[in-house]
Amino acid sequence: MPHIPLPGHLPGITGLLEYSQESAQPIRVLTQLLLRGPSTLTPGERELIATIVSHQNECRFCTAAHTAAADLLLGDTETCHIMKQDIDAAPVSHKMKALLKIAGLVQVSGKAVTSESIAEAKHHGATDLEIHDTVLIAALFCLYNRYVDGMATVAPTDPDFYKGLGERLVSNGYNRLPNGYDHLK
Structure with missing residues (x-):
């Protein structure tokens, strides 16, 4: 049960963003920019970063939501599954493996990110901007994971809920739906 009254039909971060639309606006803008804006990392790769951080933070809602979005964007369901078990075994580029490991270090502590x-x-071709964005996305998802879990939001157990949420994230990004969320009641 959430620590404050949230819209019952909007679990996870969606209910929090609807609860305080004023604070939600800059959150949505930054997330849209980082996960869907121009980048040499694909939206699917950026969703992998969100997924690995959420998974390592044990945030069930965010892990399931971003796994669903990544699965759709990547066109498979195996990459996330494998990545959560062993980044080195994931069917992604060596550059992406190195970036995912950096994201995992950020999840532990910003100071855990090493020069090595x-x-x-960089050895595997990551640019300074890709490294910057990886660290920022990872740090941002640490905030989101703590926000979602710290407010004790509801995390549905039905996989179909997350498939629908993943489809919304792919089609609409992180923008608020133009007509709100009443249709989800």
Whole structure:
């Protein structure tokens, strides 16, 4: 049960963003920019970063939501599953593996990111901007995971809920739906 009254039909971060639309606006703008804006990392790769951080933070809602979005964007359901078990075994580029490891270090602590982990990413072709964006996305999802879990939001157990949410994230990004969310009641 959430610590404050939230819209019952909007679990996870969606209910929090509807609860306080004023604070939600800059959150949505930043997330849209980082996960869907121009980048040399694909939207699917950026969703992998959100997924690995959420998974390592044990945030059930965010892990399921971003896994669903990544699965759709990547066109498979195996990449996220494998990545959560072993980044080195994931069917992604060596550059992406290095960036995912950096994201995992950010999840532990910003100070856990080492010169060696940065050098490894650069060795595999990561640009300074890709490293910057990886760290920022990872840090941002640490905030979201703590926001969602710290407010004790509801995390549905029905996989179909997350498939629908993943489809919304792919089609609408992180923008508020133009007509709100009443249709989800």
